[in-house]
Amino acid sequence: MQQWIDRIRFITPSKKTCQKVGWVLALVVVLYVALTRANIIQVPRLSRSLQQHQPGMHRVVRVDDGDTLTVARSGQVDQVRMLGVNTPEIHHPEKPVQCYGDRAAQFSRDLIGEEVRLAADPLDDNRDVYGRLxxxxxxxxxxxxxxxxxxxxxxxxxxxxxxxxxxxxRKLQRVARKNNRGLWGACQLTENQYGAPETVPVRQ
Structure with a gap:
């Protein structure tokens, strides 16, 4: 029995040894954080396949124009109309291409990328008259x-x-108009049948 007790005492580290190990581990952690922030050590990122399955995100099938896109959600494809914004037309069946329409569409394509999160508004309808979300x-x-x-x-x-x-x-539009940003400085403006502003067609 005494022989086993002596063996346990032999393999059990002393308090001083534990303190040394603790200091070494702390130093390793500090060095790792410093090297990571300096980009000397690269922290692995999620793979593309994992990123594409984040909860609440939907895969973008295509961006149709500046304010409309098509997404894959719940096993089906849906067209989405962005709430509260109206960009110049490029595909309207009854209207010609309007000034800044192509630029707005390209801006949305560049900004949106491969995935989006969608949020409904409690004051508005779920879909418009064309069936778009x-x-x-x-x-x-x-x-x-x-x-x-x-x-x-x-x-x-x-x-x-x-x-x-x-x-x-409304506030964002007021600032954009005041500073002649985008279509406010580049296009001639008119009003539609509802009294809302729109740009004139590129070709009349």
Missing amino acids: LRYVYTPDGTHVNARLISEGYGFAYMRFRFQKRPQY
């Missing part, structure tokens, strides 16, 4: 696409219907 659109990093289109001058705040972000969008 009415949604706020966000990129994976949280960028609010609807708001960016208005603030950068690629689209108008669409005030015809009620929605929660009306005051925010």
Whole structure:
């Protein structure tokens, strides 16, 4: 029995040894954090396949124009109309291509990328008269696409219907117009049948 007790005492580290080990581990952690922040050590990122399955994100099939996109959700394909913003037309069956329409579409394509998060508005309908989902659109990093289109001058705040972000969008449009951003400085403007602003066609 005494022989086993002596063996346990032999393999059990002393308090001083434990303290040394603790200091060494702490030093390793500090060095790792410092090297990581300096980009000397690269922290592995999620693979593309894992990123494409983040909860709440939907795969973008295509961006149809500045304010419309098509996504894959719940095993089906849905067209999404961005809430509260109206960009110049490029595919309207009854209207010619309007000034800044192509630029707005390209801006949305560049900004949106491969995935989006969609959010409904409790004050507005779920779908419009064409069956499109009415949604706020966000990129994976949280960028609010609807708001960016208005603030950068690629689209108008669409005030015809009620929605929660009306005051925010109205303010963004006022600033964009004051600073002649995008279409406000590049296009001739007119009004549609509802009294809302729109750009004149590229070819009349």
